[in-house]
Each structure stands twice: as structure tokens, then as C-alpha cells.
Amino acid sequence: MYVYRKLRLLLLQLFKKAANDYGGFGKVYSGVLCDGTKVALKRRKLESSQGIEEFQTEIEMLSQLRHPYLVSLIGYCDENNELILIYEYMENGNLSSHLYGSDLPSMSWEQRLEICIGVARGLHYLHTSRFIRCDVTSANILLDENFVAKVADFGISKTSTEFDETHLVCARPAVDQSLPREQLNLAEWAMNSQKGGQLKKIIDPNLVGKIRPDSLRKFGETAVKCLADSGVDRPSMGEVLWSVEYALRLQEPVIQHNPEENSTN
Known part of the structure; x- marks a missing residue:
């Protein structure tokens, strides 16, 4: 990891282009370093007094952690009241933009399972490294050029001996006020549908007829277990990983029957 101490040199190396707002911290830019490396640059708002603690936490965590399914921190700059974090560039943006709210092509069931596996x-x-990544959502799961999923944004992560694994990735917002009351909260709707044997009714319409029932059933069972009220009743992330991998294996006969239509790439 590089510490960029000359801010002017850093900015000259980057072709800056605003990508999106990053909450209270600031904006994210795409850029290219002098050696041709594509990067994403997260810059704190100059007028903001927030984000310093998150900035430090992000550096501390990603200095210790390296994994194929975590977004890598390339370097950072802390100079003249500028706080900048530089990450590997993720070509396909965040998962949220592919699931809803855009005109991007719909993702196949196999792609979604592969993404869940990567996140898990x-x-x-x-x-297993004794870190908790708080508030996992589809907005902070990023996809590279091959749609490999990587977890991002560690500013509010923490170390702990107790783990809370309650989050579920799905093709709609977790809460949608425009929907009927029974469908407003995704988690509650999914649990009620699973208990009533009607899980297929809540899936993305683009996936209708493309999922093997046993694959969907296994995925639904896993999701419901993750939403248990008591932490001791929830599976470990290792168990979640095994279950989602098994759900993908149950889908494999469909993949083998039509490999082009169901490609995960």
C-alpha cells in the first residue's frame, strides 16, 4: 500500500471523473495512475467534519486484510486537510445498480448465486479474522469486469467476539413503501412466503421458469435461517457459504442443459 504524501502529484496522476456521492464522506471518482492502473478514488468533502474516524478504520482494516473477495486498498493521502482513499477499480460498479433502478441487463439466477457465494x-x-463488516447491502458489494463480487467500504467495521449475520441480497430494496403492507418489508415477506411454500411468488419476474425448485428451496431455507431473531439460531457464515454453494450445485442440471443461456460470466 502506498502513502501519497504529495497531493498535487497524486491529482496530476488521476483523470478525475465523479462517479457517485458516498454519503457523508464525499464522492467517488474513477482515475488512471501513471503506470496505467485503473483506480477508484474516494475523497472526503472538504467542508465536512465527518469521515475522519471511518477513514482511519478503513486504512487500519485493509492494511491487515487481503482476500480475493474484498476490495483492495491501493493507497491513501492525508495532507492539507485532504483525505483520499485509492482502491482497485471495479468495472461493473455496485450490485444495487444491476438488481434494480437501472436499464442494465437482468442477471441470471446462476450469476446471483455466484455473487452471493463471493460475498459469503x-x-x-x-x-474468521475476528472482524465484522457492518451494514452489508447491495450498494457496497462491487463487481469486477468478470462480475466477481467483492465486499467494500470498511469504514464502519469493527472487531468483536459476537457476530450478527442478518443481511440478505435480493433484487429489490429491503423496504419499499410503494408496495402493499404485506410486501413492504422484504425480510418479513420472504419469511412468510417461505413458510407458506410460496417463495417463488417473490422472485424477480425475469427469473420465472429459470430456477430449479430445489435450488430456490435451499436458498430460501438458508435466507430464513439467517433472519432468525436470536443470534444463536442463525448459521455461521461458513454454513451460509456451504448452503449457497449447494443451491448452485442444485441448479447445475439447468446450466449443463443450456450453458450459453445460463453462463455466469
């Missing part, structure tokens, strides 16, 4: 592998590594 990254979180399993963090948990």
Missing part, C-alpha cells in the same frame, strides 16, 4: 466467502474470511 469475503464475510467468512472477515469473521
Whole structure:
């Protein structure tokens, strides 16, 4: 990891282009270093007094952690009131933009399972390293050029001996006020649908008829276990990983029957 101490030199090396707002911290830019390396640059708002603690936490965590399913920190700059973090560039942006709210092509069930597996592998590594990545959402799961999923944004992560593994990735917002009352909260709707044997009713319409029932059933069972009220009743992330990998294996007959239509790439 590089510490960029000359801010002017850093900015001259980067072709800056605003990508999106990053909450209270600031904006994210795409850029290219002098050696041709594509990067993403997260810059704190100059007028903001927030983000210093998150900035330090991010550096401390990613200095210790390296894993294929975690976004890598390339370097940072802390000079003249500028706080900048530089990451590997993720070509396909965040998962949220591919699931809803855009005109991007719909993702196949196999792609979604592969993404869940990648996220589970990254979180399993963090948990076995005694770190918790708080508030995992589709917005902070990033996809590289091959749609490999990597967990990002560690500013509010922490170390702990107790783990809370309650989050579920799905093709709609977790709460949607425009929907009927029984569908408003995704977690509650999914649990009620699973208990009633009607899980197929809540899946993305683009996936209708493309998922083997046993694959969907295994995935649904895993999701419901993760949403148990008591932490002791929830599976470990290692168990979640095994279950989602098994759900993908149950889908394999479909993949083998039509490999082009169901490609995970």
C-alpha cells in the first residue's frame, strides 16, 4: 500500500471523473495512475467534519486484510486537510445498480448465486479474522469486469467476539413503501412466503421458469435461517457459504442443459 504524501502529484496522476456521492464522506471518482492502473478514488468533502474516524478504520482494516473477495486498498493521502482513499477499480460498479433502478441487463439466477457465494466467502474470511463488516447491502458489494463480487467500504467495521449475520441480497430494496403492507418489508415477506411454500411468488419476474425448485428451496431455507431473531439460531457464515454453494450445485442440471443461456460470466 502506498502513502501519497504529495497531493498535487497524486491529482496530476488521476483523470478525475465523479462517479457517485458516498454519503457523508464525499464522492467517488474513477482515475488512471501513471503506470496505467485503473483506480477508484474516494475523497472526503472538504467542508465536512465527518469521515475522519471511518477513514482511519478503513486504512487500519485493509492494511491487515487481503482476500480475493474484498476490495483492495491501493493507497491513501492525508495532507492539507485532504483525505483520499485509492482502491482497485471495479468495472461493473455496485450490485444495487444491476438488481434494480437501472436499464442494465437482468442477471441470471446462476450469476446471483455466484455473487452471493463471493460475498459469503469475503464475510467468512472477515469473521474468521475476528472482524465484522457492518451494514452489508447491495450498494457496497462491487463487481469486477468478470462480475466477481467483492465486499467494500470498511469504514464502519469493527472487531468483536459476537457476530450478527442478518443481511440478505435480493433484487429489490429491503423496504419499499410503494408496495402493499404485506410486501413492504422484504425480510418479513420472504419469511412468510417461505413458510407458506410460496417463495417463488417473490422472485424477480425475469427469473420465472429459470430456477430449479430445489435450488430456490435451499436458498430460501438458508435466507430464513439467517433472519432468525436470536443470534444463536442463525448459521455461521461458513454454513451460509456451504448452503449457497449447494443451491448452485442444485441448479447445475439447468446450466449443463443450456450453458450459453445460463453462463455466469
